[in-house]
Structures are given as structure tokens and as C-alpha cells.
Amino acid sequence: xxxxxxxxxxxxxxxxxxxxxxxxxxxxxxxxxxxxxxxxxxxxxxxxxxxxxxxxxxxxxxxxxxxxxxxxxxxxxxxxxxxxxxxxxxxxxxxxxxxxxxxxxxxxxxxxxxxxxxxxxxxxxxxxxxxxxxxxxxxxxxxxxxxxxxxx
Amino acid sequence: xxxxxxxxxxxxxxxxxxxxxxxxxxxxxxxxxxxxxxxxxxxxxxxxxxxxxxxxxxxxxxxxxxxxxxxxxxxxxxxxxxxxxxxxxxxxxxxxxxxxxxxxxxxxxxxxxxxxxxxxxxxxxxxxxxxxxxxxxxxxxxxxxxxxxxxxxxxxxxxxxxxxxxxxxxxxxxxxxxxxxxxxxxxxxxxxxxxxxxxxxxxxxxxxxxxxxxxxxxxx
Amino acid sequence: xxxxxxxxxxxxxxxxxxxxxxxxxxxxxxxxxxxxxxxxxxxxxxxxxxxxxxxxxxxxxxxxxxxxxxxxxxxxxxxxxxxxxxxxxxxxxxxxxxxxxxxxxxxxxxxxxxxxxxxxxxxxxxxxxxxxxxxxxxxxxxxxxxxxxxxxxxxxxxxxxxxxxxxxxxxxxxxxxxxxxxxxxxxxxxxxxxxxxxxxxxxxxxxxxxxxxxxxxxxxxxxxxxxxxxxx
Numbered sequence: 001x002x003x004x005x006x007x008x009x010x011x012x013x014x015x016x017x018x019x020x021x022x023x024x025x026x027x028x029x030x031x032x033x034x035x036x037x038x039x040x041x042x043x044x045x046x047x048x049x050x051x052x053x054x055x056x057x058x059x060x061x062x063x064x065x066x067x068x069x070x071x072x073x074x075x076x077x078x079x080x081x082x083x084x085x086x087x088x089x090x091x092x093x094x095x096x097x098x099x100x101x102x103x104x105x106x107x108x109x110x111x112x113x114x115x116x117x118x119x120x121x122x123x124x125x126x127x128x129x130x131x132x133x134x135x136x137x138x139x140x141x142x143x144x145x146x147x148x149x150x151x152x
Numbered sequence: 153x154x155x156x157x158x159x160x161x162x163x164x165x166x167x168x169x170x171x172x173x174x175x176x177x178x179x180x181x182x183x184x185x186x187x188x189x190x191x192x193x194x195x196x197x198x199x200x201x202x203x204x205x206x207x208x209x210x211x212x213x214x215x216x217x218x219x220x221x222x223x224x225x226x227x228x229x230x231x232x233x234x235x236x237x238x239x240x241x242x243x244x245x246x247x248x249x250x251x252x253x254x255x256x257x258x259x260x261x262x263x264x265x266x267x268x269x270x271x272x273x274x275x276x277x278x279x280x281x282x283x284x285x286x287x288x289x290x291x292x293x294x295x296x297x298x299x300x301x302x303x304x305x306x307x308x309x310x311x312x313x314x315x316x317x318x319x320x321x322x323x324x325x326x327x328x329x330x331x332x333x334x335x336x337x338x339x340x341x342x343x344x345x346x347x348x349x350x351x352x353x354x355x356x357x358x359x360x361x362x363x364x365x366x367x368x369x370x371x372x
Numbered sequence: 373x374x375x376x377x378x379x380x381x382x383x384x385x386x387x388x389x390x391x392x393x394x395x396x397x398x399x400x401x402x403x404x405x406x407x408x409x410x411x412x413x414x415x416x417x418x419x420x421x422x423x424x425x426x427x428x429x430x431x432x433x434x435x436x437x438x439x440x441x442x443x444x445x446x447x448x449x450x451x452x453x454x455x456x457x458x459x460x461x462x463x464x465x466x467x468x469x470x471x472x473x474x475x476x477x478x479x480x481x482x483x484x485x486x487x488x489x490x491x492x493x494x495x496x497x498x499x500x501x502x503x504x505x506x507x508x509x510x511x512x513x514x515x516x517x518x519x520x521x522x523x524x525x526x527x528x529x530x531x532x533x534x535x536x537x538x539x540x541x542x543x544x545x546x547x548x549x550x551x552x553x554x555x556x557x558x559x560x561x562x563x564x565x566x567x568x569x570x571x572x573x574x575x576x577x578x579x580x581x582x583x584x585x586x587x588x589x590x591x592x593x594x595x596x597x598x599x600x601x602x603x604x
């Protein structure tokens with residue numbers, strides 16, 4: 001077995017993704033022999049499935065609280081750094097309040113935004129994640145449009 | 153002090169809170185942060201190199217970077233530098249994985265403006281690896297979150313749980329994203345594109361990311 | 373929490389099986405375009421693993437994961453197209469025209485008179501439908517709203533291209549740059565006012581929340597609207 005031939009083989013760019021895929025595959029197969037465990041003490045816990053249906057019009061996303069008055073009770077990592085914790089979760093826009101009084105399926109449409117638990121996480125408590133996420137979209141869009149507009 | 157951690161990174165200087173994501177400064181991360189920002193400034197003020205390609209049986213060819221190409225590549229290099237700098241400070245596993253994804257895509261951006269077939273070929277295969285390695289990175293972070301109930305490095309540092317497999321997954325993601333040893337070929341081809349200071353940004357970011365990932369995996 | 377805990381092992385197992393199978397497929401796949409599509413399947417496996425957590429946090433983490441995958445897919449696929457074009461150009465020296473997908477092509481003359489089914493909606497109601505979609509997207513705000521808005525923009529541009537109301541290559545280029553710039557400005561607005569404001573002035577959080585939701589919707593909507601309307 002000539003080892004030089006092997007080095008030459010892995011130096012081709014089109015081989016690299018395949019090599020990496022196989023390597024990752026081998027690592028992921030280990031998972032079947034390692035017991036995965038689930039810690040019950042999770043951040044931002046959900047209520048049990050279907051427990052809120054027809055009890056609240058914000059069905060799966062009702063976390064309590066009154067808009068602009070009482071903040072919702074959510075469990076975050078560092079409450080001491082978040083002075084307005086739970087207030088965004090409790091907030092509903094006026095059209096959202098109007099709609100939620102009329103239909104019990106309001107929560108499934110995600111129209112409570114801005115406001116609601118997901119917006120609290122995305123804009124406030126983990127806002128830096130969303131900055132990077134939209135930065136990725138921005139950068140890839142720049143690459144895309146530059147390549148597209150300069151392809152002649 | 154509740155957020156004070158002992159780690160391989162040296163003395164703990166302080167933290168900058170953004171809600172759940174707390175950036176923290178240690179000896180190591182402060183130095184890396186300054187290096188990355190300094191190099192970003194260098195990239196901003198430097199003009200790109202010109203490459204002289206010698207040809208067999210003909211005149212030599214001068215490769216230079218046009219103004220339009222320079223603008224986008226400089227922007228990508230600066231974004232890459234800033235992201236590398238802040239990736240040194242972040243104290244959250246998922247946030248760090250996102251930083252890696254942004255750095256990967258800016259690396260593609262630095263070379264994507266070059267209209268040479270072999271450069272784009274290498275960039276394409278590197279992009280494929282970068283896309284594949286989002287699985288181990290984000291998946292590893294999610295498995296750590298499931299097992300320990302937190303993503304914060306500062307919290308994980310005090311818990312001492314057995315996270316060997318999750319760490320392996322996370323490291324595999326980093327290996328793909330930065331192109332460590334056996335998977336270097338696509339990234340090494342990208343370095344050969346003309347336009348020196350921008351290309352070196354790819355180098356610097358991967359080096360700093362490799363060290364920083366090692367530090368994170370030793371700390372948690 | 374019982375149900376989630378019970379299902380966690382199974383869902384992670386399913387995610388890993390999907391991941392391993394698609395990675396094996398990548399391992400022996402020869403065609404470049406299939407490689408690209410299979411990496412998208414790998415990202416689905418990543419989403420399954422995150423979703424197995426079953427908390428609100430997992431729901432919020434799925435969104436960055438999804439967007440990162442989508443964005444990388446966009447850039448990498450464009451690079452693949454560019455590379456194939458360069459490769460083709462080296463063989464035959466034919467230069468493609470800018471925005472040739474948009475420009476109205478002369479229809480081939482057919483001797484027999486064929487009754488083409490005309491999509492009436494593209495001619496009569498394109499403006500109305502896109503307006504409704506944009507307004508609904510503005511009402512939703514955030515990423516969802518942005519996506520709905522972009523569908524509205526996409527529909528409008530698409531129908532205008534088909535009924536050929538004089539869209540030229542230059543017009544599209546100007547429009548493109550204007551909307552792209554607008555999108556970038558919205559991103560900056562969101563970071564400076566929306567995100568930093570939460571920490572500097574916590575008592576005015578409602579204002580910043582509305583700015584964040586609105587700016588993000590406009591940003592995502594304008595950007596995806598542009599991407600979608602290219603018939604690549």
C-alpha cells in the first residue's frame with residue numbers, strides 16, 4: 001500500500017465532503033451505544049401538550065400575565081440581567097387582543113407577535129442569536145446578489 | 153462571585169450581560185479579541201496584492217483585484233474579523249455555533265467574488281462541508297442542553313458532567329467548519345485565490361476558532 | 373414534561389438515523405447537485421435533534437438553525453451555478469445576458485391555433501392578492517410576517533413578468549438595489565434601536581418590541597421577496 005497515493009487522494013477538493021460525511025457518520029454511530037439522558041430541570045419549560053386547548057385562546061403559548069401590567073412567569077438562565085423578564089411574553093398588540101376574544105384558535109396562528117414567548121426569547125433574552133441569524137441571511141444574500149449581478 | 157470560573161483560559165476579568173447570553177472576558181479571550189480586531193483594521197487599510205502568474209510558452213499574466221471585487225471582498229473580510237473577535241468572548245454554546253456558521257459563510261464570501269473556476273469549485277465543496285457541520289454543531293449543543301439543562305458555558309463550567317460524546321460531536325462540527333487536518337483540501341485551495349490580506353483573514357479566523365473551541369471544550 | 377421526556381430518546385434516535393443515512397448517501401454520491409440537496413436533508417436531521425427537547429427554548433433555537441441552513445444553501449447553490457457557467461464558458465464562448473430570465477422572450481410561432489389556458493388570476497388580481505399578503509405579513513410581524521410579505525412581493529413580480537408590462541433589465545437592477553439597501557437599513561435599525569434599546573431603556577420596552585418586530589418583518593420580507601422571484 002503506497003501511502004503517497006492516499007495523500008494524493010484526500011488532497012482533491014471534491015473528495016473532502018465525502019470523507020467528512022463518512023467521518024461524521026462514524027462518530028454519530030457511537031450515539032447508539034451511549035445512553036442519552038434528559039434533564040427534567042429545563043429552561044423555558046412548556047406546559048404538557050393539549051393541556052391548554054379551549055381553556056385559553058392563546059392555546060399552546062399561554063404563559064400567563066396581563067399585557068402591560070403583570071409579567072408572565074418564565075424560567076430564564078440569568079433573571080438578574082433581565083429587568084423586564086416576562087413582560088414581552090405577556091404583551092399582546094391591540095389587534096391581537098381583539099382577535100383573541102373572538103376565536104379559541106388564536107395561538108396557533110402566531111399572530112400575537114410582536115409579543116409572546118417566542119418573541120421574548122428571540123428579541124430579548126437570546127437576542128444575540130437572532131442578530132447572528134439575520135446576519136447570516138444578510139451575508140449570504142450579499143454573496144448571492146453579487147455573484148448573480150456580476151455573472152456576465 | 154457567582155460568575156467567576158476557573159478555566160484553562162487564565163484569569164477571569166469580567167462579563168458583559170445580554171440577557172441569557174453573557175459575554176465573558178478572560179486573559180486568553182481578551183488577547184484573541186484584540187488580535188482579531190487589529191487584523192480587521194489591517195485588512196481595512198491594506199490594498200490587495202497582485203499576483204504574477206508565469207505561463208509556459210507565453211507572456212506572464214498579472215492577476216489583480218478590481219475595485220468592485222475589492223469592495224465586497226473587503227466587506228466580507230471585515231465581517232469575518234468582527235465575528236471572529238466576538239466569538240472569542242461569547243459565553244453560550246449555541247451562540248458560539250452560530251458565530252461559527254457566520255464565519256464559515258463569510259469565508260465563502262471572501263473567495264466567491266473571484267471568477268476562477270477552481271476557486272469557485274473549492275468554495276463550493278467547502279460550502280458543502282460547512283453545511284454538513286451545522287448538524288454536529290447545533291445537534292451537539294442541543295444534546296448538551298438536554299443533558300444538563302443549560303447552554304451557558306459559565307454554568308456548565310461548575311457542573312462537571314460526563315459530556316464526552318456531546319463534546320466529540322461539537323468538536324467534529326468545528327473540524328468541518330475550520331478544515332482541520334484530513335479535511336483541509338477544499339480550504340487550502342481557497343487560500344490560493346489572489347488578493348492577499350483578505351485570504352489571510354480565513355487563516356486567522358480558523359486558527360483562533362480552533363484554539364477557542366479547545367478552550368471551551370476543556371472548560372465545560 | 374413526562375411526554376417529552378418519554379419521547380426524547382426516540383426523537384433523538386430518529387434524528388440520528390436520518391442524519392447517518394443522508395451522510396452515507398453523501399459518501400457515495402457522485403453528482404454535485406445531489407450532494408447539495410442531500411446536505412439539506414442533513415440539516416433536517418439537525419432540526420429534529422433540536423426539536424426533541426420540546427421546550428420553548430428549543431422552539432426558539434429551531435429558527436436560527438433553519439435560517440442558517442437556508443442562507444448557506446442560497447449562497448452555495450449560487451456558487452455552484454456560477455462555477456458551472458464558468459466551466460461551460462470555457463468550452464463555448466457564449467455570454468449570458470443579465471436578467472435573461474426576466475426578459476420577455478418571443479413566443480415560438482405555431483401554425484395550428486392552440487387554445488392556451490390563460491391563468492386569469494395573473495392578469496386581473498395580481499395586485500390585489502399581493503397587497504393582501506403584504507398587509508397580512510405586516511400584521512404578523514417577525515420572521516413569519518416577513519416570509520408572508522415576501523410571498524406577496526414574489527407573486528407580484530412574477531405575474532408582472534409573465535403579463536410583460538414592460539419590465540426591463542435596468543428597471544429590475546435598480547429595483548433590486550433599492551430593496552436590498554432598504555433591507556440592510558432595516559437590519560441596522562433593528563440592532564441599534566430594537567436590540568440595544570432593551571438593555572439601555574428597559575422601561576420603554578414596548579416601543580423597542582414594536583420596532584424589532586416591524587423592522588425584522590420588513591427586512592426578511594424584502595430580502596426573501598427578491599430571492600424568490602428569480603426563476604433560476
